Amino acid sequence: MDRxxxxxxxxxxxxxxxxxxxxxxxxxxxxxxxxxxxxxxxRKAFFGRVPCPVMHVDTGKKFPEMYAFRERYAKxxxxxxxxxxxxxxxxxxxxxxxxARSAARKTExxxxxxxxxxxxxxxxxxxxxEEATRAKERVFSPRGxxxxxxxxDQPPEFWNHFNASPPPGAHLRIHPIxxxxxxxxxxxxxxxxxxxIPLYLARDGKRYxxxxxxxxxxxxxxxxxxxxxxxxxxxxxxxPERSGRAMDHESEDAFERLRKAGYL
Amino acid sequence: MNVQISHLHPAVTAAARALVRxxxxxxxxxxxxxxxxxxLHEAGGLPDGKLETLKAxxxxxxxxxxxxxxxxALQAERxxxxxxxxxxxxxxxxxxxxxxxxxxxxxxxxxxxxxxxAQADAALLIVDATEGVQEQTRRHGxxxxxxxxxxxxxVINKMDRVAYDPERFERIEAEIVAHLAGLGLxxxxxxxxxxxxxxxxxxxxxxxxxxxGPTVLAALxxxxxxxxxADLPLRLPVQAIYRFDDRRIIAGRVESxxxxxxxxxxxxxxxxxxxxxxxxxxxxxxxxxxxxxxxxGQSVGITLEREIFVERGDVISAANSPAKSGKRLRARVxxxxxxxxxxxxxxxxxxxTAWSPGVARKIENAVDxxxxxxxxxxxxxxxxxxxxxxELSALLASDxxxxxxxTGRIVLEFDGRIAGGGLVLAVETDGNATVARPRHAPxxxxxxxxxxxxxxxxxxxxxxxxxxxxxxxxxxRIVFTTSFGLEDQAILHLLAEQDGxxxxxxxxxxxxxxxxxxxxxxxxxxxxxxxxxxxxxxGDLEALVERHGINGFYDSRAARMACCAVRKVEPLNRALxxxxxxxxxxxxxxxAHRQDMALVSADLDRxxxxxxxxxxxxxxxxxxxxxxxxxxVNPLHAKGFASIGCAPCTRAIAPGEPERAGRWWWEDExxxxxxxxxxxx
Numbered sequence: 001m002d003r004x005x006x007x008x009x010x011x012x013x014x015x016x017x018x019x020x021x022x023x024x025x026x027x028x029x030x031x032x033x034x035x036x037x038x039x040x041x042x043r044k045a046f047f048g049r050v051p052c053p054v055m056h057v058d059t060g061k062k063f064p065e066m067y068a069f070r071e072r073y074a075k076x077x078x079x080x081x082x083x084x085x086x087x088x089x090x091x092x093x094x095x096x097x098x099x100a101r102s103a104a105r106k107t108e109x110x111x112x113x114x115x116x117x118x119x120x121x122x123x124x125x126x127x128x129x130e131e132a133t134r135a136k137e138r139v140f141s142p143r144g145x146x147x148x149x150x151x152x153d154q155p156p157e158f159w160n161h162f163n164a165s166p167p168p169g170a171h172l173r174i175h176p177i178x179x180x181x182x183x184x185x186x187x188x189x190x191x192x193x194x195x196x197i198p199l200y201l202a203r204d205g206k207r208y209x210x211x212x213x214x215x216x217x218x219x220x221x222x223x224x225x226x227x228x229x230x231x232x233x234x235x236x237x238x239x240p241e242r243s244g245r246a247m248d249h250e251s252e253d254a255f256e257r258l259r260k261a262g263y264l
Numbered sequence: 265m266n267v268q269i270s271h272l273h274p275a276v277t278a279a280a281r282a283l284v285r286x287x288x289x290x291x292x293x294x295x296x297x298x299x300x301x302x303x304l305h306e307a308g309g310l311p312d313g314k315l316e317t318l319k320a321x322x323x324x325x326x327x328x329x330x331x332x333x334x335x336x337a338l339q340a341e342r343x344x345x346x347x348x349x350x351x352x353x354x355x356x357x358x359x360x361x362x363x364x365x366x367x368x369x370x371x372x373x374x375x376x377x378x379x380x381x382a383q384a385d386a387a388l389l390i391v392d393a394t395e396g397v398q399e400q401t402r403r404h405g406x407x408x409x410x411x412x413x414x415x416x417x418x419v420i421n422k423m424d425r426v427a428y429d430p431e432r433f434e435r436i437e438a439e440i441v442a443h444l445a446g447l448g449l450x451x452x453x454x455x456x457x458x459x460x461x462x463x464x465x466x467x468x469x470x471x472x473x474x475x476x477g478p479t480v481l482a483a484l485x486x487x488x489x490x491x492x493x494a495d496l497p498l499r500l501p502v503q504a505i506y507r508f509d510d511r512r513i514i515a516g517r518v519e520s521x522x523x524x525x526x527x528x529x530x531x532x533x534x535x536x537x538x539x540x541x542x543x544x545x546x547x548x549x550x551x552x553x554x555x556x557x558x559x560x561g562q563s564v565g566i567t568l569e570r571e572i573f574v575e576r577g578d579v580i581s582a583a584n585s586p587a588k589s590g591k592r593l594r595a596r597v598x599x600x601x602x603x604x605x606x607x608x609x610x611x612x613x614x615x616x617t618a619w620s621p622g623v624a625r626k627i628e629n630a631v632d633x634x635x636x637x638x639x640x641x642x643x644x645x646x647x648x649x650x651x652x653x654x655e656l657s658a659l660l661a662s663d664x665x666x667x668x669x670x671t672g673r674i675v676l677e678f679d680g681r682i683a684g685g686g687l688v689l690a691v692e693t694d695g696n697a698t699v700a701r702p703r704h705a706p707x708x709x710x711x712x713x714x715x716x717x718x719x720x721x722x723x724x725x726x727x728x729x730x731x732x733x734x735x736x737x738x739x740x741r742i743v744f745t746t747s748f749g750l751e752d753q754a755i756l757h758l759l760a761e762q763d764g765x766x767x768x769x770x771x772x773x774x775x776x777x778x779x780x781x782x783x784x785x786x787x788x789x790x791x792x793x794x795x796x797x798x799x800x801x802x803g804d805l806e807a808l809v810e811r812h813g814i815n816g817f818y819d820s821r822a823a824r825m826a827c828c829a830v831r832k833v834e835p836l837n838r839a840l841x842x843x844x845x846x847x848x849x850x851x852x853x854x855x856a857h858r859q860d861m862a863l864v865s866a867d868l869d870r871x872x873x874x875x876x877x878x879x880x881x882x883x884x885x886x887x888x889x890x891x892x893x894x895x896x897v898n899p900l901h902a903k904g905f906a907s908i909g910c911a912p913c914t915r916a917i918a919p920g921e922p923e924r925a926g927r928w929w930w931e932d933e934x935x936x937x938x939x940x941x942x943x944x945x
C-alpha cells in the first residue's frame with residue numbers, strides 16, 4: 001500500500017462507520033476539490049452507490065462553473081442531491097466581521113436544513129492542514145443542540161473507535177478526510193481521474209486554490225495549468241491554502257467564532 | 265546542520281516518502297509547543313506571514329514572542345497560555361514527511377493527550393531540565409506503553425536555564441530511562457536541548473559540546489512508520505453487510521494478516537466456517553484484474569461461497585488460528601471519566617466493531633501512573649490505570665494483546681461517551697461455544713486453579729515425574745527454555761529420557777560465553793536434537809547499541825535492564841507466544857529474591873502454566889545428579905562460575921558467596937533479575 005492507498009483505506013473505514021452507527025446521515029457537498037474527493041471515496045466505500053443524500057447548502061453566490069459542475073455530476077454519479085438555501089444576511093450575527101458574517105449564512109442554512117431533514121450526522125470534507133482550529137477536530141465531532149462546537153470539552157477518540165451517540169437534538173460532524181493534505185487531495189484526484197472545476201487551473205496567471213462564495217474568494221497568482229503543475233506549485237509554496245478566503249483573515253478569532261457557532 | 269526546505273522535495277514523489285506520526289508529550293510547561301514551533305522554524309515549514317502573525321498575537325496579550333500560539337489556536341488556549349486540545353501540523357525533513365502531534369500536558373486534558381498519542385507511530389517525551397521528571401512525565405510514559413507506542417526519544421529541554429550542566433542532564437536521563445525501562449520502553453535517544461534558543465534541535469551548538477548523540481531532527485528521522493501487522497493470522501472485523509445489488513458484500517478492514525480468494529475462514533465469535541468467493545472493488549475491474557488478495561491495512565469487501573449469517577461485530581479470522589470468543593476478559597485499562605470505575609460498574613465494551621454491555625467484576629492494581637502510587641482500593645479513579653475483569657452480556661471475539669494488537673484492544677464507554685481503554689490481557693473462552701478451536705486457551709481462573717492443582721500434585725514427585733505428568737496434563741505446546749546452566753542441563757537430560765513432545769529453546773543474546781556455544785553444539789550431538797535459537801530483533805538491538813554503546817549496561821541499572829529487555833525478555837516473549845506451559849530451571853535456594861517464586865505458577869500475562877521441576881533441589885542434589893549421569897556441563901562451573909548468563913554480566917564467585925552473586929555483581933542483591941522470571945501469580 002502506498003500513502004494514497006492508506007489515506008483511502010482510512011477514509012473508507014470512516015464512511016462505513018458513519019453509515020453503520022448513525023441513523024440518518026448526509027454528505028455535505030460544497031463542490032470544491034475536497035468534497036469531490038469525498039464523494040469519490042463514498043462511492044469506493046459503498047461499491048459505486050452513495051447510499052445517503054448529498055446536500056449542497058447553497059449560498060446562491062457560488063461561481064457559475066460550480067453550479068454547472070453540480071448539475072452534471074449529480075446526474076452522472078446518480079446522487080440523491082438535496083439543495084438547501086441560506087437565509088439572507090440580516091439573519092446573521094451582526095457582530096461578525098463582514099466576510100465572516102457573509103460566510104456565516106451557510107451556518108444558518110445548515111441549521112435550517114438539519115431541522116428540516118432530521119439528520120443525526122453530517123459528513124464534511126474539512127482537513128486538519130487547512131486551518132489551525134480544524135487541526136483540533138475529532139473524526140466524529142459532536143455538535144450541541146444549536147449546532148455549537150464545544151472545543152473545551154471534546155470527547156476522547158482513539159484506535160478508530162468513535163463517539164457516535166449524540167444526545168437528542170444534537171448531531172455529529174463526521175470528517176472522513178481530516179487526515180489528508182492539500183497535496184494528497186490533488187495527487188489522489190490525479191490518480192483516480194476525479195473531475196474538477198476548471199477554476200482550480202491557472203488562466204491568465206491566476207487560479208483559485210480554494211473555492212467559496214464568489215464575492216469573498218480570491219484567486220492566487222499561479223501558472224499551474226494542470227494537476228501536475230499544481231502539485232509542483234504546492235511543493236514549493238509557503239502561502240497558506242486559505243489565503244484567498246477573506247473570512248479567515250479579518251480578525252484573530254473570526255474563524256474560530258464561525259466554527260464554534262457551527263460553521264464547517 | 266542545514267535543514268532542507270520543501271521545494272527540494274517535489275510533491276510528485278510524496279506518495280513514496282515515508283510518513284511518520286510523532287506525538288510530543290510531557291509535563292505541562294516543559295516546552296512541547298515551543299519545541300514544535302522551533303522544529304517548524306528550523307525545517308523551513310512555516311507558511312509566509314505566520315511568524316509575523318504570531319508576533320502580533322503575542323504582543324496583543326502583552327507577552328514576549330510565544331511559539332505555542334502556532335498550535336494553540338483556540339482563544340481560550342491563547343488567553344490562558346495552556347494547550348487544551350491535541351493538534352497536528354506537518355513538517356518535512358530530508359528523509360521524511362512528519363506529522364507532529366501536539367498533546368496537552370495538563371492532567372485535566374489527559375483525554376486529549378490520549379486522543380493525540382493514540383495516532384502516533386513514535387513519541388518525543390520532553391522533560392524540563394530545571395524541574396526534572398514530573399507527574400505528567402511519568403503518566404505520559406505509562407500511557408505510551410498502554411497505547412502501544414513503542415518508539416520513544418527523550419529531550420531534556422531548557423538546558424539554557426541550567427547552564428548546560430552535563431551532570432544535571434545525566435541525572436535526569438538516568439531517572440527517565442529507568443522509568444521507561446520499567447514500562448518495557450528503551451528510548452532511541454536522550455537529547456539535551458533548548459527549544460527556545462534552538463540548541464540541539466536542528467544542530468548542535470558549543471553549549472552542549474559534551475553531548476555526542478543525534479539532534480532532535482535526526483532523532484525524528486530515525487523513527488519508522490508503524491505498519492499494520494501483516495504477519496499475524498487474519499483478523500477482519502466486520503463493519504457492515506451491503507446488499508445494494510445481487511451481491512452480498514461483507515465490508516471491513518483487514519486489521520492483521522491477509523485474505524485471499526479461496527481462503528478458509530472462521531467467523532467469530534460464532535465459529536461458523538466459510539470460504540472467500542471474491543474480493544470486491546470499485547471501480548469494477550475487468551475480470552482478469554479482479555483482486556485476488558488483500559493485506560493488513562486495506563478496507564475491503566468480500567463475498568462468501570456459501571451464504572451464512574454474518575453481522576457487524578463479527579471477526580472474520582484465519583480458520584487455523586481464529587480470534588477467541590468469550591464473555592469474560594481481563595484488561596489493563598486507563599480510565600478518563602470523572603466518576604471512578606468501581607466493582608459492579610456498568611460500561612459498554614467495544615472491541616473492533618463489536619460492542620456489549622459489561623460489568624467490572626474485579627479491579628486490581630489500580631494506580632496513579634503519575635505518582636506511581638497505588639490507589640489501594642477496588643476503584644480506578646479518573647486518569648488512573650488498573651486491571652479489570654469484565655463480564656460481558658454478549659459473546660465478543662477478541663485476542664490477548666500479545667497475540668494481536670488490534671483485536672487485543674478494548675475501549676470502554678460510559679454515559680454515552682468513550683471513557684477509557686486499554687489492553688486485553690486474557691480472554692476466558694466461552695464453554696458453551698460450539699467452536700472447534702485448534703487449541704484450548706485457558707481462562708485466568710482456570711490457569712490459577714490448574715497451577716494450584718498441579719502444585720499439590722507435583723509436591724512429592726521427582727523432577728522426571730513432574731515433567732512427564734505436565735505433558736499429560738497440558739494440551740498444546742510446552743516450551744523448555746535453556747541457558748545451558750547446570751539446572752538446564754539436568755532438565756534437558758530428563759527430557760531426553762522421556763518421549764514428551766516438548767520444544768527446547770534457547771535465547772541467544774549474542775553475548776554468551778564462547779564456552780556456552782561449545783556446550784550448545786555438544787549437547788545437540790549428545791541428545792540428537794536441534795535446540796531452537798531465538799535471537800533479539802535486529803532493529804531493537806541496533807537502537808540499543810546506538811543508544812547506550814556496546815557495553816553500556818555497566819553505566820546504569822536502567823541501561824542494564826534495557827539491554828536485558830532487548831536481548832532476553834522480548835525474545836523470550838516470542839519464544840513463548842503460543843505456548844500453554846513453560847519449563848524453566850529456577851531453584852528456590854539460588855537467591856534471596858527467587859524464594860517467592862514457585863514450583864508451579866500461573867503466568868497470567870503470557871496465559872500459561874510455568875513449571876520449575878528442580879525448584880526444591882539443593883545445589884548438592886543437582887551436582888550429584890549431573891555427575892551421576894555424566895551430563896555435559898559448562899567448563900566455567902569448574903572455574904567458580906555458579907549461575908552463567910551473558911559473558912559481560914557474569915563473573916566467578918568466591919567460596920561462600922551467594923550463588924547469583926556473580927550476576928550483575930555491581931548492582932544491589934535484591935534487584936538482580938533480568939525480568940524473565942518476574943512473579944506473576
